[in-house]
Amino acid sequence: MLMVRNGYIAKTLVFFCFGTAILSLITKWYVDSSAQSKTAMNRPHETSSRVKTSEARTTGIARISPQNRTVDNLFDLFSIQTVPQKSIKSNPASGPIKVTVDLSDRRVYVYRGNTTIASYPTGIGKKGWETPTGSFQVNQKVVNPSWRHPITDKVFPPGPDSPLGLRWIGFWSDGRNYIGFHGTPNYDVVGTAVSHGCLRMRNVDVLMLYKQVTMGTPVEVRQ
The missing domain is CATH 1.20.5 (Single alpha-helices involved in coiled-coils or other helix-helix interfaces)
Incomplete structure (x- = not known):
């Protein structure tokens, strides 16, 4: 057991x-x-x-x-890459200012380099008092100019009714007579052959041109 x-x-x-x-x-x-x-x-x-x-x-x-x-x-x-932004490249006009007067279409053209930055209508010299053509330079700038009549020698003081308007920009002289851009209170004559050789512009336009040019700015006057 x-x-x-x-x-x-x-x-x-x-x-x-x-x-x-x-x-x-x-x-x-x-x-x-x-x-x-x-x-x-x-x-x-x-x-x-x-x-x-x-x-x-x-x-x-x-x-x-x-x-x-x-x-x-x-x-x-801190090195997170972002999508590059496309920069909008503006192409502002560059280069020196120059002025061209085209007597045939009676306009003043302002260039910066090869780009036209302004254009103004202008009165030109009448028959017998033609505006001289050629290459010149700005040699006078006058605010509120007075004017002496080339025939009567009467002097017109500066002011709103002055035949030279609000600004004078001279580029030619023979020692006695002067030719240049100037304003006028009579806008009806702008764009016509009416002056004694000067280039008559509306006061608002000659004020702009006065700001755009300096002493020595080239001025070309052509037919």
Whole structure:
């Protein structure tokens, strides 16, 4: 009877040891499987992080850490590339001012370099008192000029009714007579052949021309 019990106990111990070994193997397999699963889950995230980092370096966007969502690299933060703005290049006229008088169409043209920046109508010399043609330079600039009649020598004082208007811009003289641009209170004569050789302009126009030219500005008068 004792031998039977001892045999039973021995079988029970063997079964218990075998069961314990199997349970250990199952537990180890489960732990290993869980670890591999976690590793597999982390790998795509790391790849994505590398891709995002590479893209950040390429585009200049600041890199963000996937762990705490903070900026990894301050240099990247402050080197964000923006879309370059297309600068609108204006092409303002450049170069010296010059004035051309075209007697045929009775206009004064102001050029800066090769660009026309202004054009004004003008009266020109009448028959027998033709405006001289050629190349000249501005040699006089007078505000509110007086005028002496070339035939009667009568002097007209400056003022709103002065035949020379509000400004005088001279470019020719023979020592006694003078020819230049000047204003006029009578706008009806602008654009006609009416003067004693001068170029009569509206007061508003001669004020502008006075600002545009300086002493020495070239003046070309042509037919």
